[in-house]
Amino acid sequence: MNRTEQLHERAHALRLHGLLAHWSEIAEASWVEPLLQWEEAERTRRSLERRIRDARLGHFKPLADFDWTWPKRIDRAALDELMTLDFVKDKSNIVLIGPNGVGKSTLALNLAYQSLIHGYTALFTTAGQMLGELAALDSDSALRRRLQRYASPEVLVIDEVGYLSYSNRHADLLFELVSRRYGTASTVVTTNKPFKAWSEVFPNAACVVSLVDRLVHRAEVIAIEGESYRVKEAREQAEQRASRRNAARQEKKP
Template sequence: MTTADPISPVGNDSRELFARVQRLGLFGLLASWSEIASEPWLERLVTLEEHERKRRSLERRLKSARIGAFKPMADFDWAWPKRIDREALDDLFSLRFVEEGINAVLLGPNGVGKTMILRNLAHQATLRGHTVHFTTASGMLAELAAQESSAALSRRLRRYCQPKLLCVDEVGYLSYNSRYADLLFEVVTRRYDEPRSILLSTNKPFAEWSQVFPHAACVVTLIDRLVHRAEIVDIEADSYRLKEAKERAAKRAATRVTRRRAAG
């Protein structure tokens, strides 16, 4: 487009607004630019359109991510774990690992907050504009294994390979046959080659993954590709869920004692 073109913007402010209209693809406005460029309502109209598209985009990404309900990190009890690298977790929440296409692994026993952290990271990545998909290991592998044709499997694999961030929760809670191991290997390999990030939680050290996928020949290579470019956060703690259950039981017992005393 030359400066002689009747719809060319004039002035820095007009050029910026013109570029915004181009990005939005508002071709009716572009076609009439020479007539409407100086209208006082134009920038407000463009701003409203930008905000609405961002809102709808976020709504679509949140629905597609399937994160589910979760407690915010403000509720996380940092004093409870015996060992946790808070700086490493803070770094994960910067989401640099997603932008760099590297993986992150949360390792620790049951009930120490791995899923809570995973869901919060998935939510923050979605808010930041990334495409995200959250799943449990058992849910993903069962869905992939249920596909009856190579075409159907290929379509399902795209669901887990296309998002910028794939969050896989609860690896190690169940054991799987070689077919399931091969499917996880396929997902990890495809994302490794892109590269696209995997955020994964497990209660099993990698040395014990042979128990999760017994008789699977691909386990060593699977782990190698998963951790080659990965941040690993090891959480050492007793079960926080068990702690909360004991506290609730103690509170109920105290309430019953108070009622008995009041009745007596």
């Protein structure tokens, strides 16, 4: 395929019908290739923006700004490897376990963002938001449609499992979703509870053992330990405010 044919194919893929209608007149013009490049780049940018918006990522700290030195324990090599997205190709799961404020949500959001950049579909939600929404649906057809929305992305991030306790109904819904995605798509879960404590998150639910089994089979489980980074930032901000007040008081002294 020669250069002109390649350009024609690109214009056709972009559906630039006005350009194609006059192709014989402009095919050899020097401005055709830059025009196609601009159009392709702009459509790629707008597509990514739309997919990020649809994925509900919101505002988050980019991985370049993540403080790897703050957690007392974190397997950076494993997380760097996850950012290559082999787990998405393998349709395996990720579970990030650790106390509040150690960066689990930030890392999960960056995994979703990397997935979107590389052309995968992704969706971010909290466990409370998703399970509350599913449980509130009062018709089977509406529930099936909503479950399909959560089942269909190639990467689904379920944040904050363990921060609230749920009924048997919620447990059954989460089990249904994890089962639908099992072996067909990747689920990223963040939790502040070890798996043995999930019976406290879903008290009296008969499916908890099966839920954990489906989730962790063929999964990468990464434990993060440390003090809350948010507490650290709040403490530093309080110290800065106190320092400014002391300096202001010193200036006012005669």
